[in-house]
Amino acid sequence: MTNPTFRGISGTKGNNITFLSRSIKPLTSPLNRNIMNVQQRKSLVTNKFVKAFGKTPTIWVQAPGRVDLMGSHTDYNEGYVLTEAIDRNTWIAARPRGDGRVQVCSVNAPGCSEFELIDITYDEVIPWTNYVRGVADIMQQEGYVLRGFDGLIHSTIPFGSGLSSSAALEVSTATLFVALSDMKIDPVIIAKMTQRAENEFVGMNCGILDQYSSAMGKRGNVLLLDCRTITHETRPIAPGVQVMICDTRAERALTGSEYPERRAQCEQGAQILSGFYPEIKTLRDATLDQVQTHKADLEPVVYKRCHFIVEENQRVLDIAEALAVGDHKESGRLMNESFAGARDLYEIVSKEMIAMQEAVMSAPGTLGTRGAGAGFGGCMVALVEEDKVDGFADHVSEQYQVNTSIEPQVYPGVAADGAGVLEI
């Protein structure tokens, strides 16, 4: 078995995204997602903490990654997303300090970074620490009095794969600050502050999806998130189906401009449509009929983007309904339709995602599949008949590897609780 490459977004300031590459241990089986159990993980982190800081940690927090079952790029259009937090997460082991300084290291990436809470600047050398710095900065702007700490981060979320590793780091940082000062903050406020940290400090103009999922996840459930009201309805996972994550493990060839470009095209579309229909504030308010009627008023690329978002938003409501009534076939069909729209209209599908889609669609038990997160590579998410999961994982792993020479990772997306203090 070859040694796979681990991808990570090492910095997003000014929308320039660069990638880190390093090696991790090969997996022994496609379904072997729990590389370590909780106690092994705790002892690994404790040992490294003692090496880094000379003492043991006194507080542990976690925040999960997420996978979206439907709703690509609908969040910044104030639309809906069907999302779940997953049992891959980021831990921070910490010990409070009395001098207003924060020192953070990571088991997953080289380098440590130190800063004063009263003077927070952007770290050009160790860019991942800007997620920590940004959260501290925004929380203080919001008036919270924070305590410094020594912290060691450990994540089981593959970086840059569309499962919100950045949001998990932001939300775990905020959770730690809250716990260190014995504060009580509504998790929705945490989601909003950490989104602001990513928008304003890190420089990535994401929507609320990732931070909200990480803060608000509920074990065994999916969230039907309304990104206008920033509220959700909790829905149990439909019986008989399993969410599977199929990581292409292919580097995302991004310049960094793709995401803000899509967002700007949507905003342009909404603005033009609002000239005809004043009730349209964002694409959430538009109907397909309105978009099609004004095709000639929109640039062709803007028309395609609007077309996709309006349909995708409806698909979120439709799949939530289909899953609720146990209509697995319809749920799968909607996912496949989402994939086709993401490929042809929103143009966020990479060639590895297409190879993964082919592998998934020929596997036993597949109901449907689509891209997770922002797209442009990373993970696909599939709905699979529960009793066929093993055969599914074997087939997808083998078929994708034959077609691409890349070893994928295929594992269940188990719905987990949102961020919190770890009792371990």
Ligand code: GLA
């Ligand atoms: C990224 C962003 C989210 C959302 C998704 C696409 O994950 O951080 O806000 O826009 O892409 O749905």
